[in-house]
Amino acid sequence: MHNLDAAGHVRGESQYLDDIPVQRGTLHAAVFGSPLAHGVLDGLNLQAARRAPGVVRILTAEDIPGENQIGGIVPDEPLLAEGHVHFQSQPVALVLAETEAQARAAVRLIEADITPLPVITDPRVAQAQGELIVPPRTFRLGDPATAWADCAHIIEGTAENGGQEHLYIETQGAYAYPTDGGGVRVHSSTQGPTAVQRHTARVLGTGMHKVEVDVVRLGGGFGGKEDQATTWGAMAALAAYVLKKPVKLVLPRHDDLRMTGKRHPYSSDFKLGLSADLKLLAYEVTFYQNAGAAADLSPAVLERTLFHACNTYFIPNVRATAYSCRTNLPPNTAFRGFGGPQGMFVIESAIAQAAEQLGVPAYEIQRRNLLEDGQVFPYGQRVEACNAGLSWQAAEQKFDLAGWQDEVDSFNNQNATKKRGLAVMPICFGISFTKTAMNQARALVHIYTDGSVGISTGAVEMGQGVNTKMIQVAARTLGINPNRVRLEATNTTRVANTSPSAASATADLNGKAVEMACRELRTRLLRHAAEDLQMNYEGLDIHDEQVLAAGTPAETDWEKLVSTAYWKRVSLTENAHYATPDLWFDQTQEKGHPFAYHVYGTAVVQATVDAVRGTYDVDAVRLVHDFGQSFTPGIDRGQIEGGLVQGLGWMTMEELIYNADGRLLSNALSTYKVPDLYSVPVVLDVEFLETPGHPNAILRAKAVGEPPLMYGLGGYFAIRNAVRAFRPDVRPAFSAPITPEKVLTSLYAPAKVPVATASRASTMAS
């Protein structure tokens, strides 16, 4: 089945935030952001802007009727700056004007009086100065301190990864208007409607019941609209509430790039111990997370880095420590993978360095240390139904890894100016919100008297196809045609207290709730049929809209069944609540059972480097992925392809550059490059691994949103291997993204010495 939204998309009829017809009297908002990254906000000169054509009002922190606070995990983030500014482009004032152009023109007339304070962009500097968002956390297994003595080889090094701009093609935005009874309705491009509702209520100083948030769909999210849509939703709502007028705020791309947080850059130190037969014995790692100026979701991202610090390998002795470091960059936030990719990049770097020092292919080390059932993750959860070995073996055989490596070697022997590299990237990703309480969802299902069905959940459609999945679940459970089912816009008045659409868990959580509600309705309807038609309830079924009694058609079908039930006053509405079973986590011990299940897979990646120019192509990615029992294979394949390419982009060309003043230099699509059509691998094979799936997964189809992004790490190591095919004496620093600049610099590095560690991503090109 295709994505059911696709027809509207290709006809240009699907409605996004900026497409909502504008009400009479709507004001347009533009945001004035701090010109400096850190300082004391002594005052604002608004005179000229107030006199500018079309300007109706300029709002600052003083105009907030409730609390000036939108921090999600830690209350450390004002909606509008007050007293201090902590990052460049931090929202300070909101201009309301009759047109968007007028509002933007007036923003340029605002002057801020700021006494500068020192700017920190490097997380290690922040850590050294005690600038931490939350206390550091450490996950432990065994005892590395004593294990080093048993190691035949000990490898030490550092790894750096850059951030990543979400670059959802639809920018952030909200459209708010006052409602009857003193409330406000907010159309928001958000993954977390409840977060927008909660924080807007706080800012307005009113109850959540007076704030309605509605989301039709997003033009891309990727985590960037999980917590960071709240700012714009609350701002539009504030203006609508104060001015009693409809207010529209859609960020121009350049504002979106400068004002919003991104994937976290990390700087990390690793120490890895191996036995003589290449078993991983001990691993110590310290992560310095560049959190930016406020907590946002950083503590949760940090936690997931620790959960995935060992990727898909078993290491008996582990100590993983993570610091969330406060810097003067925009608050970094969720991004597909949510800290997992950063953790995995370090262990893969450590393995690559070990392989180079020991003169073996990295995949020899990877293969010998894959997780197996009965082992334990550093966070205490037992390894169960593990497909690490299965997916590796399937990839090794289907793609003839040995033969492929021979081809690459022979290509390299025959070519002087082009070199190839091969890398294997196995993954293991835990599915669930690591904050146990968030693993709950509700669904509200109405059957209308004509047999059509309307469903509301907390899931937000952002391209991942969750609407189609919900419709499939409902249609299968009720035994009816999917074209009878409609997914309503996500709205806080229909389904309340929702978790954001995130953590790959949206289809599982909301789907289970839909399934429960539909099962209950189906049971109720069949009990009605049994009574109405004097049939034995046992053995009744609905299949293809026909009621079956012990397998043969009964004298009623779906439409009749629904209609007669209504006249017998049977409720045709059901509300269900689902909470993932058996989850717990004890943060005092850093042990528990945080994940409903794990997703596995193995990718093989080939890259070719042009040794004259330092450019490269990722030629081929062939992967085996553990989908479980996919019931929407087209959608799931699309998640793999899209996630992989997004991961490749992060590892290769996507480079966020801030200067020492905390100013973003890659501040436009002309300087921040994401993959285009020509930069994706020519060959991209996705093989479905035959597995039974997991009972905690919706219809046994495993979550598929985030895991594929991490296959992209293979692109980094394939390119690096190609560089080393040209220069075996050079060991390029582990520094992602591996841009053409880094490749060329490594290809022509001075002989026989390691390339100096590149300066941190956050301060490059200063």
Place this chain on the structure above:
Amino acid sequence: MLQFYLNDQLVRPTHRAGSTLLDYIRYQQHLTGTKIGCREGDCGACTVLVGELRPDANGQPVVRYQSMTSCLTPLGNAHGRHIVTVEGISQAAPSLTPVQQAIVAEGGTQCGFCTPGFVMSLTGHCLGGAATAEDARASIDGNICRCTGYKSLERATDRLTAQLLERDAAPARLQWLVQQGFVPAYFERMPERLAELRVDTVADVAARTGGQLDADAARYLLGGGTDLLVQRADEVLAAEVQLLYGQQERCFIRAEADGRIMLGAATTVEDLRSSELLLSRFPRLRRHLKLVSSTPIRNMATVAGNFVNASPIGDLTIFFLALDAELTLQNAAGQQRQLPLRELYRGYKQLNRQPDEQLVAISFRPPTAEEVFNFEKVSKRTHLDIASVNSAARLRVHEGVIQEAHLAAGGVGPTPLYLRRTSEWLAGQPLTPDTLRAANELAQQEISPISDARGTSEYKRLLLRQLLYAHFLEHFPQQLALQELV
């Protein structure tokens, strides 16, 4: 009066000629299928088709459709043309057009925000493109999708390529496209409708532009808009502008009697790319121009715009510097003077040009059979990106001796550079690794790169060396090997 067809509707906007077509479509006409992604021509979410009346090979008037990003299209450039949005395509079929069907069938849409742009680019391809996989992919090379990873969209283009082979077998292309539901029936009436409009528009354009730049320097002269509407959008939107559009006499490519080639200033990059004359003199032209922006931008951007925007990294500027192109400038009084391109730049974004002077033509001597020409460009992303360093070379080598060399390089100084000393020194030198190493030493003295978002100065120096070598390695692989050079 500004007038054009928007889908099947004649419209007469009263908005400024320098305002964007995108804003008019979305916020005046409320056609919201055209999306805003970046407003700088880098994402393609706002792609529309722009149809222009042209005689076909038999002299019959037909409408040629090109994809353009409406965010960078001055509203005035729509004058007399047929602008098509996704709404104007969707009415072709009761359910979905073949382009839309192909995207749906292959799962080529996820969040859907970029999708109308892809639909428009691919529909434009079906109207005029070659039925090859390469051309189909090229038609969407200016569309960014953040969700799908493009493979599903590639599969969709392959489906279309198979269908387009039938199109090419059909007796009447447009009729076939209408019958198959690619475009609505009203497309068949557009040549006639645009011809009617033309009676008005020709006189109109002449009156508005007069072929001369107004002496009032506060105005902007807008060509394709692909630079000015990125760099100075707010100023241009608020100002009175003068448009280059409609000056047919500024849009030509022809061989002169003396063997030189002359281009009109309004010639677009796509015009270069599709010129048989140029292709015969530059066998690698398509490969070189594939490195320059994207299909919709190549459809809009003019050669003269690339020169006068004076970016130190202008791809075409570097290309033509190595050809020693000569410019014709014309002032408000109609007086003309000649100026070598090498003398156009005085400093960063400073031109050797009077305020009322306008670049009207470009001429150059094309490479002879004894010469080779090469263009190199390296950027963070290979396509639709701005170079870290680019370079062009025109070389004549005879019996192992470099007879003549002309080297140009961008991104390594405040202006696009012709490497005069290096080029002069190379003449008469043997084609050996020692010569190239020495040439690099000289070139390094001629350049002064700075560190910025496109690379550190050290990287740009190294990259220039490599591109210098690449010119020779590309054309003389038998005489030179990379290992001997580095």
